[in-house]
Amino acid sequence: MTTTFEPAAPPTPTPAPARRKPPVRPPGRNGDRRDNLMFFAVIVSGMALVAGIFGVGLGFRAVDESRNGAGPAAGKPAATASVHLSEFAITPASVTLASGGTLDVHNEGAVTHNVAIEGTDFMTPMLNAGGTAHLVLTGLAPGTYTLVCQVAGHADAGMKATLVVTAATAGGGTAVAVATPAAHVMTNDEMDAAMEKSIKAFPAKTQGVGGQDLAPKVLADGTKQFDLTASIVKWEVEPGRFVDAWTYNGTVPGPTLRAEPGDKVQVVLHNQLPESTVIHFHGLTTPNAADGVPFITQAPIKPGETFTYSFTAQATPAVGMYHSHSNAVAQVPDGLAGTFLIGHMPVPAGVTVAQEQTMMLNDSGVIGFSLNGKSFPATAPVVAKQGDWVEVHYLNEGTMAHPMHLHGMAQLVIAKDGYPLPQPYNADTILVGPGERYTVLVHATEVGTWAWHCHILSHAERADGMFGMVTALVVT
Numbered sequence: 001m002t003t004t005f006e007p008a009a010p011p012t013p014t015p016a017p018a019r020r021k022p023p024v025r026p027p028g029r030n031g032d033r034r035d036n037l038m039f040f041a042v043i044v045s046g047m048a049l050v051a052g053i054f055g056v057g058l059g060f061r062a063v064d065e066s067r068n069g070a071g072p073a074a075g076k077p078a079a080t081a082s083v084h085l086s087e088f089a090i091t092p093a094s095v096t097l098a099s100g101g102t103l104d105v106h107n108e109g110a111v112t113h114n115v116a117i118e119g120t121d122f123m124t125p126m127l128n129a130g131g132t133a134h135l136v137l138t139g140l141a142p143g144t145y146t147l148v149c150q151v152a153g154h155a156d157a158g159m160k161a162t163l164v165v166t167a168a169t170a171g172g173g174t175a176v177a178v179a180t181p182a183a184h185v186m187t188n189d190e191m192d193a194a195m196e197k198s199i200k201a202f203p204a205k206t207q208g209v210g211g212q213d214l215a216p217k218v219l220a221d222g223t224k225q226f227d228l229t230a231s232i233v234k235w236e237v238e239p240g241r242f243v244d245a246w247t248y249n250g251t252v253p254g255p256t257l258r259a260e261p262g263d264k265v266q267v268v269l270h271n272q273l274p275e276s277t278v279i280h281f282h283g284l285t286t287p288n289a290a291d292g293v294p295f296i297t298q299a300p301i302k303p304g305e306t307f308t309y310s311f312t313a314q315a316t317p318a319v320g321m322y323h324s325h326s327n328a329v330a331q332v333p334d335g336l337a338g339t340f341l342i343g344h345m346p347v348p349a350g351v352t353v354a355q356e357q358t359m360m361l362n363d364s365g366v367i368g369f370s371l372n373g374k375s376f377p378a379t380a381p382v383v384a385k386q387g388d389w390v391e392v393h394y395l396n397e398g399t400m401a402h403p404m405h406l407h408g409m410a411q412l413v414i415a416k417d418g419y420p421l422p423q424p425y426n427a428d429t430i431l432v433g434p435g436e437r438y439t440v441l442v443h444a445t446e447v448g449t450w451a452w453h454c455h456i457l458s459h460a461e462r463a464d465g466m467f468g469m470v471t472a473l474v475v476t
């Protein structure tokens, strides 16, 4: 067994397996890739955005092939395969590798993880966020194995995957290396090309749009009734990467529910999941019986059952969320979350809101680092006319805090968790913790395409381009 360990930064000149190219780290790499400058290409691509936001074709990236577990043609076992670690998943869920091949392990999470092959002594070292290791499977017999993260609790939280080891390539048992776009073996030209490709693919068209308003059925007494079905669907997080998402009404996030203060509301949940679930209305004041916590306020809603939540919308405006409170560490990041707005946040005198946007943050489960259920380049840009005011609600349904940074213009924070601030304040980076909501106003004064992203860099950008929690404000 051989392992090598290469932390993301600073690079360590650890010998790589002989058939791999050594890392190429030109001087000045860090200095010219930071922050605003790194997004020049986004600005260039603004013309394409203006020409047609939805006219851009699918942009398949080389890295997606490894994510999807795609390998060489059938019959030729892969000599190299990649798995990606995040909170809390190992993707793809199944990977096939030739005996003696190399498993590249990338920690794309925010905390330390590793990978071990259960029942063997093959394991990587603990990898910091952004770290990479190669696990060379010399001597591992063909068979089906389980990959796990050995950090306590992480495997139970979802960090498991299947490894299928096949007999080595016929004719000698030496696997033939295939090109792998791993960050640490790219040349500078390859990195630039990958970056360009990732950015020019934006906004990439994918199937499914989450967070769309759901029109309620209005009952005879005026009650607004929202009908939700929880089920597992294939969800395209980024071009070509489909996951088994746990959804309300088939989208991630679930539909946005809106009511006015004092409205009578019913939310009817049909559970078509293989597990019990419930809905908690996070940040809304409801009767205790509608609080949605199993064995505290209600019995679990079992597979096949339907449950109706009834309450009167609170008298004051709210920026709330609704999400599962059952096996939440898996169900919520896998998609069971949506926005629930009551009325509107008050805005400063003289401000007219031209558009209201919700931006749900996620970082875990099958969805991973994402904005509104999509990973860059499949995220949707916000398009505004110069002079408009754009209202944005950040809602964090993930497991980490995310500092949301907009280039070029201030964000005027007007509410925290749906509570209007007595004194709104300007900021360019808003730290949104799990469960938190911030409501901001952006005065779109500056024409151009402005990158808008989580500023934990391992959530947004790597050597082969931008991914995850990145979008743009396009001011025309």
Ligand SMILES: [Cu+2]
Pocket: 401, 402, 403, 454, 455, 456, 459, 469
């Ligand atoms: Cu982040």
